[in-house]
Amino acid sequence: VSRSYNLSALIALEQAYELAGQFKNPEVTATHLFASLMSTTQVSLAFARLGIDKQKMNESLGGMLAKLPKV
Known part of the structure; x- marks a missing residue:
């Protein structure tokens, strides 16, 4: 599978x-x-150009990640 991805995708x-x-x-x-x-x-940068606040987005993502099931 990894052969079909470029370096950025793998990272x-x-x-x-x-x-x-x-x-x-x-x-x-x-x-x-x-x-x-x-x-x-x-x-x-793409989201900044759209006027989306990076800090708010990261806070929302953190909340979403915290709600996911844990092992």
């Missing part, structure tokens, strides 16, 4: 996996992946 997936581990979640979800993408400069 985002790895960060999502690590984030799931930090929150003690048993699986990686789209929320983990989205949160890992929000930490990149490109995605962060």
Whole structure:
């Protein structure tokens, strides 16, 4: 599977996996992946151009991650 992803995609997936581990979640979800993408400069700048407050987005994502099942 990894052969079909570029380096940026692999890094985002790895960060999502690590984030799931930090929150003690048993699986990686789209929320983990989205949160890992929000930490990149490109995605962060895109949301800033749309007028979305990064801090509020991160707080919302943190709340969503905290509600996921834990092991």
